[in-house]
Amino acid sequence: MESIASREKFFPVQDISEVVQLFEYELEMNKEPDLTLLSIVVGSIENLLTCNRSNVLPEQNDVTSCTKLPVIDFKIVNALYKKFHSTIKGYVDMSQFANLKFATRELVKRVSDVIWNSLTRSYYKDRAHLQSLYSYLTGNKLDCFGVAFAVVAACQILGFNDVHLALSEDHAWVIFGENSCETAEVTWHGKGNEDKRGQSVEPGIASKCWLYLNGYPVRCNRYTEVASIVSAINPSLNVNNDAMEVALLQQQLLWLLYDKGHLSIYPMAIGNLGDLEEVNPSPDRAHCSVLFEEAIMIARTCYKNMHVYPYTYQGGYFYRHSRYKEAFESWANASDVLKQYNYTRDDEEIYKEVMEIANELIPHIMKVVSGHSAHSILKDPECFAHLLRFYDGICQWEEGSQTPVLHIGWAKPLVNTISKFDSQVRGQLIITSEVESAEDDENCNNVSTLKGIVATTGDEQKVRNDWLNLNTNLAKIEDSAESGNLHPNI
Numbered sequence: 001m002e003s004i005a006s007r008e009k010f011f012p013v014q015d016i017s018e019v020v021q022l023f024e025y026e027l028e029m030n031k032e033p034d035l036t037l038l039s040i041v042v043g044s045i046e047n048l049l050t051c052n053r054s055n056v057l058p059e060q061n062d063v064t065s066c067t068k069l070p071v072i073d074f075k076i077v078n079a080l081y082k083k084f085h086s087t088i089k090g091y092v093d094m095s096q097f098a099n100l101k102f103a104t105r106e107l108v109k110r111v112s113d114v115i116w117n118s119l120t121r122s123y124y125k126d127r128a129h130l131q132s133l134y135s136y137l138t139g140n141k142l143d144c145f146g147v148a149f150a151v152v153a154a155c156q157i158l159g160f161n162d163v164h165l166a167l168s169e170d171h172a173w174v175i176f177g178e179n180s181c182e183t184a185e186v187t188w189h190g191k192g193n194e195d196k197r198g199q200s201v202e203p204g205i206a207s208k209c210w211l212y213l214n215g216y217p218v219r220c221n222r223y224t225e226v227a228s229i230v231s232a233i234n235p236s237l238n239v240n241n242d243a244m245e246v247a248l249l250q251q252q253l254l255w256l257l258y259d260k261g262h263l264s265i266y267p268m269a270i271g272n273l274g275d276l277e278e279v280n281p282s283p284d285r286a287h288c289s290v291l292f293e294e295a296i297m298i299a300r301t302c303y304k305n306m307h308v309y310p311y312t313y314q315g316g317y318f319y320r321h322s323r324y325k326e327a328f329e330s331w332a333n334a335s336d337v338l339k340q341y342n343y344t345r346d347d348e349e350i351y352k353e354v355m356e357i358a359n360e361l362i363p364h365i366m367k368v369v370s371g372h373s374a375h376s377i378l379k380d381p382e383c384f385a386h387l388l389r390f391y392d393g394i395c396q397w398e399e400g401s402q403t404p405v406l407h408i409g410w411a412k413p414l415v416n417t418i419s420k421f422d423s424q425v426r427g428q429l430i431i432t433s434e435v436e437s438a439e440d441d442e443n444c445n446n447v448s449t450l451k452g453i454v455a456t457t458g459d460e461q462k463v464r465n466d467w468l469n470l471n472t473n474l475a476k477i478e479d480s481a482e483s484g485n486l487h488p489n490i
Protein backbone atom coordinates (compact mmCIF):
# COMPACT_ATOMS: atom_id res chain seq x y z
CA MET A 1 0.00 0.00 0.00
CA GLU A 2 1.51 3.24 -1.09
CA SER A 3 1.63 5.45 1.99
CA ILE A 4 1.53 9.16 2.56
CA ALA A 5 3.86 8.81 5.56
CA SER A 6 6.37 11.12 3.88
CA ARG A 7 3.72 13.84 3.87
CA GLU A 8 2.80 13.45 7.57
CA LYS A 9 5.15 16.32 8.39
CA PHE A 10 2.66 18.77 6.78
CA PHE A 11 -0.07 17.84 9.24
CA PRO A 12 -2.08 18.98 11.06
CA VAL A 13 -2.89 21.60 8.44
CA GLN A 14 -4.14 24.75 10.19
CA ASP A 15 -3.93 27.64 7.73
CA ILE A 16 -3.74 28.47 4.04
CA SER A 17 0.06 28.78 3.91
CA GLU A 18 0.39 25.19 5.13
CA VAL A 19 -1.91 23.92 2.36
CA VAL A 20 0.20 25.89 -0.13
CA GLN A 21 3.35 24.24 1.27
CA LEU A 22 1.81 20.78 0.83
CA PHE A 23 0.91 21.59 -2.81
CA GLU A 24 4.39 23.05 -3.35
CA TYR A 25 5.92 19.77 -2.11
CA GLU A 26 3.66 17.61 -4.29
CA LEU A 27 4.38 19.76 -7.35
CA GLU A 28 8.16 19.94 -6.81
CA MET A 29 9.47 17.11 -4.66
CA ASN A 30 7.23 14.16 -5.34
CA LYS A 31 7.96 12.08 -8.41
CA GLU A 32 4.52 13.12 -9.52
CA PRO A 33 1.77 14.93 -7.59
CA ASP A 34 -0.56 12.61 -5.68
CA LEU A 35 -4.04 13.46 -7.04
CA THR A 36 -5.81 11.42 -4.34
CA LEU A 37 -4.09 13.17 -1.43
CA LEU A 38 -4.55 16.69 -2.80
CA SER A 39 -8.22 16.15 -3.67
CA ILE A 40 -8.96 14.77 -0.19
CA VAL A 41 -7.22 17.70 1.53
CA VAL A 42 -8.91 20.55 -0.40
CA GLY A 43 -12.21 18.65 -0.42
CA SER A 44 -12.21 18.30 3.36
CA ILE A 45 -11.43 22.00 3.88
CA GLU A 46 -14.14 23.05 1.41
CA ASN A 47 -16.77 20.73 2.88
CA LEU A 48 -16.04 21.74 6.50
CA LEU A 49 -16.23 25.44 5.61
CA THR A 50 -19.26 25.37 3.31
CA CYS A 51 -21.41 22.41 4.33
CA ASN A 52 -21.35 22.29 8.08
CA ARG A 53 -19.75 25.48 9.24
CA SER A 54 -20.48 24.72 12.88
CA ASN A 55 -17.83 26.71 14.81
CA VAL A 56 -14.89 25.22 12.92
CA LEU A 57 -13.26 28.64 12.80
CA PRO A 58 -12.32 31.47 15.17
CA GLU A 59 -14.80 34.40 14.92
CA GLN A 60 -12.30 36.83 13.44
CA ASN A 61 -10.09 35.57 10.64
CA ASP A 62 -7.36 37.67 9.07
CA VAL A 63 -7.46 37.81 5.31
CA THR A 64 -3.92 36.70 4.50
CA SER A 65 -2.33 33.34 3.89
CA CYS A 66 -2.25 32.94 7.70
CA THR A 67 -6.03 32.68 7.43
CA LYS A 68 -7.07 30.00 9.87
CA LEU A 69 -8.66 26.87 8.47
CA PRO A 70 -10.41 24.01 10.24
CA VAL A 71 -7.66 21.75 11.56
CA ILE A 72 -7.16 18.83 9.17
CA ASP A 73 -5.65 15.87 11.00
CA PHE A 74 -3.29 13.43 9.35
CA LYS A 75 -5.20 10.43 10.65
CA ILE A 76 -8.42 11.49 8.94
CA VAL A 77 -6.68 12.18 5.62
CA ASN A 78 -4.67 8.96 5.91
CA ALA A 79 -7.81 6.89 6.62
CA LEU A 80 -9.62 8.31 3.57
CA TYR A 81 -6.50 7.87 1.41
CA LYS A 82 -6.25 4.19 2.41
CA LYS A 83 -9.97 3.73 1.81
CA PHE A 84 -9.67 4.92 -1.80
CA HIS A 85 -6.57 2.79 -2.40
CA SER A 86 -8.22 -0.35 -1.02
CA THR A 87 -11.46 0.32 -2.93
CA ILE A 88 -9.63 0.65 -6.24
CA LYS A 89 -7.17 -2.19 -5.68
CA GLY A 90 -9.90 -4.36 -4.19
CA TYR A 91 -12.35 -4.04 -7.08
CA VAL A 92 -10.01 -3.80 -10.10
CA ASP A 93 -8.66 -7.31 -10.62
CA MET A 94 -5.20 -6.51 -11.96
CA SER A 95 -4.58 -10.14 -12.96
CA GLN A 96 -6.72 -9.35 -16.01
CA PHE A 97 -4.55 -6.34 -16.80
CA ALA A 98 -1.13 -7.77 -15.98
CA ASN A 99 2.06 -6.52 -17.68
CA LEU A 100 0.27 -3.72 -19.50
CA LYS A 101 2.59 -0.85 -20.44
CA PHE A 102 -0.39 1.35 -21.28
CA ALA A 103 -4.02 1.37 -20.21
CA THR A 104 -6.61 -0.31 -22.41
CA ARG A 105 -10.21 0.68 -23.06
CA GLU A 106 -11.32 -2.31 -20.96
CA LEU A 107 -9.17 -1.17 -18.01
CA VAL A 108 -10.48 2.41 -18.20
CA LYS A 109 -14.07 1.15 -18.47
CA ARG A 110 -13.54 -1.18 -15.48
CA VAL A 111 -12.23 1.66 -13.33
CA SER A 112 -15.14 3.86 -14.41
CA ASP A 113 -17.56 1.02 -13.49
CA VAL A 114 -16.03 0.69 -9.99
CA ILE A 115 -16.55 4.42 -9.32
CA TRP A 116 -19.94 4.48 -11.04
CA ASN A 117 -21.37 1.45 -9.18
CA SER A 118 -20.23 2.78 -5.79
CA LEU A 119 -22.12 6.08 -6.10
CA THR A 120 -25.25 6.73 -4.06
CA ARG A 121 -28.26 5.49 -6.08
CA SER A 122 -30.01 8.80 -6.52
CA TYR A 123 -28.94 12.28 -5.46
CA TYR A 124 -29.10 15.84 -6.88
CA LYS A 125 -26.17 15.65 -9.33
CA ASP A 126 -25.81 19.41 -9.86
CA ARG A 127 -25.38 20.17 -6.16
CA ALA A 128 -22.23 22.06 -5.16
CA HIS A 129 -19.25 20.43 -3.36
CA LEU A 130 -19.56 17.04 -5.07
CA GLN A 131 -16.37 17.38 -7.13
CA SER A 132 -13.70 15.98 -4.74
CA LEU A 133 -12.57 12.56 -3.52
CA TYR A 134 -13.53 13.77 -0.01
CA SER A 135 -17.16 13.89 -1.21
CA TYR A 136 -16.82 10.44 -2.81
CA LEU A 137 -15.15 8.82 0.21
CA THR A 138 -17.44 10.34 2.87
CA GLY A 139 -20.73 10.42 0.96
CA ASN A 140 -20.38 8.31 -2.21
CA LYS A 141 -21.46 11.33 -4.24
CA LEU A 142 -19.67 12.89 -7.22
CA ASP A 143 -20.70 15.33 -9.95
CA CYS A 144 -19.94 14.81 -13.64
CA PHE A 145 -16.41 16.28 -13.38
CA GLY A 146 -15.78 14.44 -10.09
CA VAL A 147 -16.36 11.02 -11.65
CA ALA A 148 -13.89 11.72 -14.47
CA PHE A 149 -11.33 13.04 -11.99
CA ALA A 150 -11.77 10.00 -9.71
CA VAL A 151 -11.12 7.66 -12.67
CA VAL A 152 -7.83 9.45 -13.42
CA ALA A 153 -6.80 9.43 -9.73
CA ALA A 154 -7.62 5.69 -9.58
CA CYS A 155 -5.53 4.99 -12.69
CA GLN A 156 -2.64 6.86 -11.06
CA ILE A 157 -2.96 4.46 -8.09
CA LEU A 158 -2.93 1.46 -10.48
CA GLY A 159 0.23 2.83 -12.10
CA PHE A 160 -1.28 3.83 -15.47
CA ASN A 161 0.36 7.20 -15.93
CA ASP A 162 -0.82 7.44 -19.53
CA VAL A 163 -4.42 8.00 -18.39
CA HIS A 164 -5.14 11.74 -18.26
CA LEU A 165 -8.10 14.06 -17.95
CA ALA A 166 -9.49 15.83 -21.04
CA LEU A 167 -11.59 18.89 -20.27
CA SER A 168 -14.03 20.74 -22.49
CA GLU A 169 -16.01 23.76 -21.28
CA ASP A 170 -18.87 21.58 -20.01
CA HIS A 171 -17.69 17.96 -20.08
CA ALA A 172 -14.76 15.75 -19.07
CA TRP A 173 -13.39 12.48 -20.41
CA VAL A 174 -10.06 10.60 -20.40
CA ILE A 175 -7.23 10.20 -22.91
CA PHE A 176 -4.97 7.14 -22.72
CA GLY A 177 -2.72 4.75 -24.71
CA GLU A 178 0.79 4.93 -26.16
CA ASN A 179 0.63 8.54 -27.38
CA SER A 180 -2.48 9.34 -25.32
CA CYS A 181 -4.33 9.20 -28.64
CA GLU A 182 -7.20 7.06 -27.39
CA THR A 183 -10.26 8.69 -25.77
CA ALA A 184 -12.97 7.25 -23.52
CA GLU A 185 -16.13 8.59 -21.95
CA VAL A 186 -16.06 7.77 -18.21
CA THR A 187 -18.89 9.91 -16.83
CA TRP A 188 -22.35 11.19 -17.76
CA HIS A 189 -23.31 14.55 -19.24
CA GLY A 190 -26.45 16.60 -18.72
CA LYS A 191 -29.88 15.40 -17.67
CA GLY A 192 -31.78 12.46 -19.11
CA ASN A 193 -28.97 11.44 -21.46
CA GLU A 194 -27.83 7.82 -21.60
CA ASP A 195 -24.18 7.81 -20.51
CA LYS A 196 -21.68 6.76 -23.22
CA ARG A 197 -19.09 5.35 -20.83
CA GLY A 198 -16.41 3.26 -22.54
CA GLN A 199 -16.98 4.80 -25.95
CA SER A 200 -14.57 7.12 -27.72
CA VAL A 201 -15.53 10.79 -28.05
CA GLU A 202 -14.97 10.76 -31.84
CA PRO A 203 -18.73 10.89 -32.67
CA GLY A 204 -19.09 13.97 -30.43
CA ILE A 205 -16.21 15.67 -32.22
CA ALA A 206 -17.59 14.69 -35.64
CA SER A 207 -20.99 16.22 -34.79
CA LYS A 208 -19.28 19.63 -34.42
CA CYS A 209 -21.12 20.34 -31.18
CA TRP A 210 -19.60 22.83 -28.70
CA LEU A 211 -19.50 20.15 -25.98
CA TYR A 212 -16.47 18.48 -27.58
CA LEU A 213 -14.77 21.71 -28.75
CA ASN A 214 -14.16 20.34 -32.28
CA GLY A 215 -11.42 18.15 -30.79
CA TYR A 216 -9.60 20.96 -28.91
CA PRO A 217 -10.16 20.11 -25.22
CA VAL A 218 -7.62 20.82 -22.48
CA ARG A 219 -5.47 17.63 -22.54
CA CYS A 220 -4.16 17.48 -18.95
CA ASN A 221 -0.87 16.24 -17.55
CA ARG A 222 -0.51 15.57 -13.81
CA TYR A 223 0.13 19.27 -13.09
CA THR A 224 -2.89 20.44 -15.08
CA GLU A 225 -4.91 17.78 -13.21
CA VAL A 226 -3.79 19.42 -9.95
CA ALA A 227 -4.92 22.72 -11.47
CA SER A 228 -8.33 21.15 -12.20
CA ILE A 229 -8.63 20.13 -8.51
CA VAL A 230 -7.98 23.75 -7.49
CA SER A 231 -10.12 25.28 -10.22
CA ALA A 232 -13.00 23.02 -9.20
CA ILE A 233 -12.87 24.30 -5.59
CA ASN A 234 -16.30 25.85 -4.96
CA PRO A 235 -16.34 28.51 -2.19
CA SER A 236 -20.15 28.92 -2.38
CA LEU A 237 -21.90 28.90 0.99
CA ASN A 238 -25.26 29.58 -0.70
CA VAL A 239 -26.55 31.42 -3.77
CA ASN A 240 -25.45 34.82 -2.47
CA ASN A 241 -22.39 34.15 -0.30
CA ASP A 242 -18.94 32.60 -0.53
CA ALA A 243 -16.84 31.22 2.32
CA MET A 244 -14.02 33.79 2.29
CA GLU A 245 -11.38 31.35 3.55
CA VAL A 246 -12.13 28.86 0.75
CA ALA A 247 -12.01 31.59 -1.93
CA LEU A 248 -8.69 32.81 -0.50
CA LEU A 249 -7.28 29.28 -0.50
CA GLN A 250 -8.34 28.79 -4.14
CA GLN A 251 -6.82 32.14 -5.11
CA GLN A 252 -3.45 31.40 -3.45
CA LEU A 253 -3.26 27.88 -4.93
CA LEU A 254 -4.13 29.18 -8.41
CA TRP A 255 -1.29 31.76 -8.15
CA LEU A 256 1.09 28.97 -7.05
CA LEU A 257 0.11 26.92 -10.13
CA TYR A 258 0.22 30.05 -12.33
CA ASP A 259 3.77 30.90 -11.20
CA LYS A 260 4.89 27.32 -11.97
CA GLY A 261 3.39 27.57 -15.47
CA HIS A 262 0.72 24.93 -14.83
CA LEU A 263 -2.14 27.17 -16.00
CA SER A 264 -0.47 27.93 -19.33
CA ILE A 265 -2.72 25.53 -21.28
CA TYR A 266 -5.84 26.02 -19.11
CA PRO A 267 -7.85 29.15 -20.06
CA MET A 268 -10.78 28.47 -17.67
CA ALA A 269 -8.45 28.24 -14.66
CA ILE A 270 -6.97 31.63 -15.56
CA GLY A 271 -10.52 32.96 -15.98
CA ASN A 272 -11.38 31.61 -12.50
CA LEU A 273 -8.31 33.39 -11.12
CA GLY A 274 -9.38 36.60 -12.88
CA ASP A 275 -12.83 36.41 -11.22
CA LEU A 276 -11.18 35.96 -7.79
CA GLU A 277 -8.76 38.86 -8.42
CA GLU A 278 -11.64 41.15 -9.50
CA VAL A 279 -13.30 40.66 -6.11
CA ASN A 280 -10.10 40.58 -4.04
CA PRO A 281 -7.09 42.02 -5.91
CA SER A 282 -3.69 40.67 -4.75
CA PRO A 283 -1.05 43.37 -4.26
CA ASP A 284 1.71 43.45 -6.93
CA ARG A 285 -0.11 40.94 -9.14
CA ALA A 286 -1.41 41.49 -12.71
CA HIS A 287 -4.81 43.20 -12.92
CA CYS A 288 -7.72 40.82 -13.53
CA SER A 289 -8.31 42.30 -17.00
CA VAL A 290 -4.79 41.16 -17.95
CA LEU A 291 -5.67 37.62 -16.87
CA PHE A 292 -8.83 37.59 -18.99
CA GLU A 293 -6.73 38.75 -21.97
CA GLU A 294 -4.16 36.02 -21.25
CA ALA A 295 -6.85 33.31 -21.23
CA ILE A 296 -8.05 34.56 -24.62
CA MET A 297 -4.51 34.49 -26.05
CA ILE A 298 -4.06 30.86 -24.86
CA ALA A 299 -7.40 29.87 -26.42
CA ARG A 300 -6.35 31.50 -29.71
CA THR A 301 -2.83 30.04 -29.81
CA CYS A 302 -3.31 26.58 -28.28
CA TYR A 303 -6.92 25.75 -29.11
CA LYS A 304 -7.49 27.30 -32.57
CA ASN A 305 -9.92 29.76 -30.99
CA MET A 306 -12.47 27.01 -30.33
CA HIS A 307 -13.19 28.02 -26.69
CA VAL A 308 -16.11 30.38 -25.90
CA TYR A 309 -15.69 30.95 -22.17
CA PRO A 310 -12.52 33.10 -22.28
CA TYR A 311 -14.60 35.76 -24.11
CA THR A 312 -17.58 35.46 -21.77
CA TYR A 313 -15.26 35.76 -18.73
CA GLN A 314 -13.95 39.00 -20.26
CA GLY A 315 -17.37 40.22 -21.42
CA GLY A 316 -18.82 39.63 -17.96
CA TYR A 317 -16.01 41.68 -16.40
CA PHE A 318 -16.57 44.60 -18.81
CA TYR A 319 -20.32 44.42 -18.21
CA ARG A 320 -19.95 44.51 -14.42
CA HIS A 321 -17.75 47.61 -14.79
CA SER A 322 -20.11 49.37 -17.23
CA ARG A 323 -17.54 49.15 -20.03
CA TYR A 324 -20.34 48.32 -22.46
CA LYS A 325 -18.60 48.87 -25.80
CA GLU A 326 -15.82 46.47 -24.77
CA ALA A 327 -18.42 43.99 -23.50
CA PHE A 328 -20.10 44.06 -26.93
CA GLU A 329 -16.76 43.33 -28.56
CA SER A 330 -16.00 40.40 -26.22
CA TRP A 331 -19.45 38.93 -26.82
CA ALA A 332 -19.08 39.37 -30.60
CA ASN A 333 -15.74 37.52 -30.34
CA ALA A 334 -17.50 34.76 -28.38
CA SER A 335 -20.08 34.56 -31.15
CA ASP A 336 -17.29 34.27 -33.75
CA VAL A 337 -16.21 31.10 -31.91
CA LEU A 338 -19.72 29.72 -31.61
CA LYS A 339 -20.48 30.03 -35.31
CA GLN A 340 -17.88 27.30 -35.97
CA TYR A 341 -20.21 24.79 -34.25
CA ASN A 342 -23.53 23.14 -34.91
CA TYR A 343 -26.00 23.47 -32.06
CA THR A 344 -27.15 20.18 -30.52
CA ARG A 345 -29.14 19.27 -27.40
CA ASP A 346 -25.84 18.62 -25.56
CA ASP A 347 -24.97 22.33 -25.80
CA GLU A 348 -27.59 23.64 -23.33
CA GLU A 349 -25.02 25.28 -21.05
CA ILE A 350 -23.61 27.59 -23.71
CA TYR A 351 -27.12 28.19 -25.11
CA LYS A 352 -28.19 29.48 -21.68
CA GLU A 353 -25.05 31.63 -21.45
CA VAL A 354 -25.64 33.23 -24.89
CA MET A 355 -29.36 33.60 -24.21
CA GLU A 356 -28.62 35.51 -20.99
CA ILE A 357 -26.27 37.85 -22.88
CA ALA A 358 -28.73 38.43 -25.75
CA ASN A 359 -31.97 38.59 -23.80
CA GLU A 360 -30.93 39.95 -20.40
CA LEU A 361 -27.56 41.70 -20.38
CA ILE A 362 -27.74 43.56 -23.71
CA PRO A 363 -31.36 44.74 -23.16
CA HIS A 364 -30.30 45.93 -19.69
CA ILE A 365 -27.45 47.93 -21.23
CA MET A 366 -29.88 49.45 -23.78
CA LYS A 367 -32.09 50.62 -20.92
CA VAL A 368 -29.17 52.06 -18.96
CA VAL A 369 -27.69 54.02 -21.89
CA SER A 370 -31.01 55.25 -23.34
CA GLY A 371 -31.06 58.16 -20.91
CA HIS A 372 -27.44 59.15 -21.55
CA SER A 373 -26.06 61.97 -23.68
CA ALA A 374 -24.68 62.17 -27.21
CA HIS A 375 -21.42 60.29 -26.60
CA SER A 376 -23.44 57.18 -25.72
CA ILE A 377 -22.91 53.96 -27.54
CA LEU A 378 -26.17 54.44 -29.45
CA LYS A 379 -24.31 56.85 -31.72
CA ASP A 380 -21.27 54.61 -32.17
CA PRO A 381 -21.28 52.56 -35.42
CA GLU A 382 -18.57 50.25 -34.01
CA CYS A 383 -20.88 49.28 -31.15
CA PHE A 384 -23.60 48.60 -33.69
CA ALA A 385 -21.15 46.48 -35.72
CA HIS A 386 -20.14 44.46 -32.63
CA LEU A 387 -23.81 43.76 -31.87
CA LEU A 388 -24.54 42.71 -35.46
CA ARG A 389 -21.50 40.43 -35.41
CA PHE A 390 -22.77 38.94 -32.12
CA TYR A 391 -26.21 38.23 -33.58
CA ASP A 392 -24.73 37.09 -36.91
CA GLY A 393 -22.61 34.49 -35.15
CA ILE A 394 -25.67 33.09 -33.38
CA CYS A 395 -27.51 32.88 -36.71
CA GLN A 396 -24.57 31.01 -38.21
CA TRP A 397 -24.41 28.73 -35.18
CA GLU A 398 -27.99 27.80 -35.97
CA GLU A 399 -27.35 27.33 -39.69
CA GLY A 400 -26.67 23.69 -40.43
CA SER A 401 -27.79 22.60 -36.95
CA GLN A 402 -30.37 19.91 -36.30
CA THR A 403 -31.86 21.92 -33.45
CA PRO A 404 -33.08 25.51 -33.93
CA VAL A 405 -31.53 28.18 -31.72
CA LEU A 406 -33.57 31.30 -32.30
CA HIS A 407 -37.25 31.77 -31.60
CA ILE A 408 -39.57 34.74 -31.14
CA GLY A 409 -38.24 35.22 -27.59
CA TRP A 410 -34.93 36.19 -29.17
CA ALA A 411 -36.40 38.43 -31.88
CA LYS A 412 -38.05 40.97 -29.57
CA PRO A 413 -34.91 41.98 -27.63
CA LEU A 414 -32.95 41.84 -30.90
CA VAL A 415 -35.31 44.21 -32.73
CA ASN A 416 -35.49 46.40 -29.64
CA THR A 417 -31.73 46.67 -29.43
CA ILE A 418 -31.07 47.34 -33.09
CA SER A 419 -33.80 49.91 -33.41
CA LYS A 420 -32.29 51.86 -30.48
CA PHE A 421 -29.41 52.92 -32.76
CA ASP A 422 -29.98 56.12 -34.74
CA SER A 423 -30.68 55.56 -38.41
CA GLN A 424 -27.66 57.61 -39.49
CA VAL A 425 -25.52 55.41 -37.26
CA ARG A 426 -26.90 52.39 -39.04
CA GLY A 427 -26.29 54.18 -42.31
CA GLN A 428 -22.60 54.60 -41.42
CA LEU A 429 -22.24 50.86 -41.14
CA ILE A 430 -20.46 49.42 -44.14
CA ILE A 431 -20.69 45.67 -44.42
CA THR A 432 -18.31 43.47 -46.33
CA SER A 433 -19.03 39.83 -46.84
CA GLU A 434 -17.29 36.87 -48.38
CA VAL A 435 -19.56 34.43 -50.12
CA GLU A 436 -17.82 31.20 -49.04
CA SER A 437 -17.61 28.68 -51.91
CA ALA A 438 -20.04 25.78 -51.61
CA GLU A 439 -17.42 23.23 -50.63
CA ASP A 440 -16.65 25.34 -47.55
CA ASP A 441 -20.14 24.76 -46.25
CA GLU A 442 -21.05 21.18 -45.40
CA ASN A 443 -24.65 21.75 -46.45
CA CYS A 444 -23.39 23.00 -49.82
CA ASN A 445 -25.18 26.31 -49.42
CA ASN A 446 -23.35 29.49 -50.26
CA VAL A 447 -23.03 31.21 -46.91
CA SER A 448 -22.42 34.92 -46.87
CA THR A 449 -21.09 36.08 -43.55
CA LEU A 450 -20.70 39.46 -41.93
CA LYS A 451 -16.97 40.09 -42.10
CA GLY A 452 -16.63 43.50 -40.63
CA ILE A 453 -17.07 47.18 -41.39
CA VAL A 454 -15.01 47.83 -44.49
CA ALA A 455 -15.97 49.31 -47.88
CA THR A 456 -18.82 47.59 -49.67
CA THR A 457 -18.33 46.25 -53.13
CA GLY A 458 -20.76 45.18 -55.81
CA ASP A 459 -23.20 42.47 -54.91
CA GLU A 460 -22.39 42.72 -51.19
CA GLN A 461 -24.74 45.71 -51.18
CA LYS A 462 -27.44 43.02 -51.11
CA VAL A 463 -26.03 41.59 -47.85
CA ARG A 464 -25.94 45.11 -46.43
CA ASN A 465 -29.54 45.75 -47.37
CA ASP A 466 -30.61 42.43 -45.90
CA TRP A 467 -28.99 43.31 -42.61
CA LEU A 468 -30.21 46.90 -42.60
CA ASN A 469 -33.70 45.59 -43.34
CA LEU A 470 -33.20 43.16 -40.49
CA ASN A 471 -35.32 45.12 -38.07
CA THR A 472 -38.15 45.49 -40.61
CA ASN A 473 -38.13 41.73 -41.23
CA LEU A 474 -37.96 41.02 -37.53
CA ALA A 475 -40.67 43.57 -36.80
CA LYS A 476 -42.91 41.62 -39.19
CA ILE A 477 -42.12 38.45 -37.22
CA GLU A 478 -42.93 40.32 -34.06
CA ASP A 479 -46.24 41.63 -35.42
CA SER A 480 -47.29 38.21 -36.67
CA ALA A 481 -46.25 36.67 -33.37
CA GLU A 482 -48.36 39.22 -31.55
CA SER A 483 -51.29 38.41 -33.82
CA GLY A 484 -50.73 34.78 -32.86
CA ASN A 485 -49.50 33.47 -36.22
CA LEU A 486 -46.18 32.19 -34.90
CA HIS A 487 -45.75 29.66 -32.13
CA PRO A 488 -43.85 31.78 -29.59
CA ASN A 489 -41.31 29.14 -28.68
CA ILE A 490 -40.01 27.79 -31.94
Ligand SMILES: CC1(C)CN=C(N2CCN(c3ncnc4sc(CC(F)F)cc34)CC2)S1
Pocket residue numbers: 144145167168169170171172228231232268269272309312313316353
Ligand atom coordinates in the same frame (compact mmCIF):
# COMPACT_ATOMS: atom_id res chain seq x y z
C1 LIG B 1 -17.65 32.86 -17.98
C2 LIG B 1 -18.28 31.77 -17.15
C3 LIG B 1 -19.78 31.78 -17.28
C4 LIG B 1 -17.89 31.94 -15.69
N1 LIG B 1 -17.54 30.67 -15.16
C5 LIG B 1 -17.35 29.70 -15.97
N2 LIG B 1 -16.95 28.47 -15.66
C6 LIG B 1 -16.85 27.47 -16.69
C7 LIG B 1 -16.66 26.12 -16.17
N3 LIG B 1 -15.62 26.10 -15.17
C8 LIG B 1 -14.53 25.28 -15.22
N4 LIG B 1 -13.41 25.78 -14.66
C9 LIG B 1 -12.27 25.04 -14.72
N5 LIG B 1 -12.20 23.84 -15.29
C10 LIG B 1 -13.32 23.32 -15.83
S1 LIG B 1 -13.53 21.80 -16.61
C11 LIG B 1 -15.18 22.04 -16.89
C12 LIG B 1 -16.03 21.02 -17.56
C13 LIG B 1 -16.34 19.94 -16.53
F1 LIG B 1 -17.20 19.05 -17.02
F2 LIG B 1 -15.20 19.28 -16.27
C14 LIG B 1 -15.58 23.24 -16.41
C15 LIG B 1 -14.53 24.00 -15.81
C16 LIG B 1 -15.60 27.15 -14.18
C17 LIG B 1 -16.58 28.18 -14.31
S2 LIG B 1 -17.66 30.19 -17.59
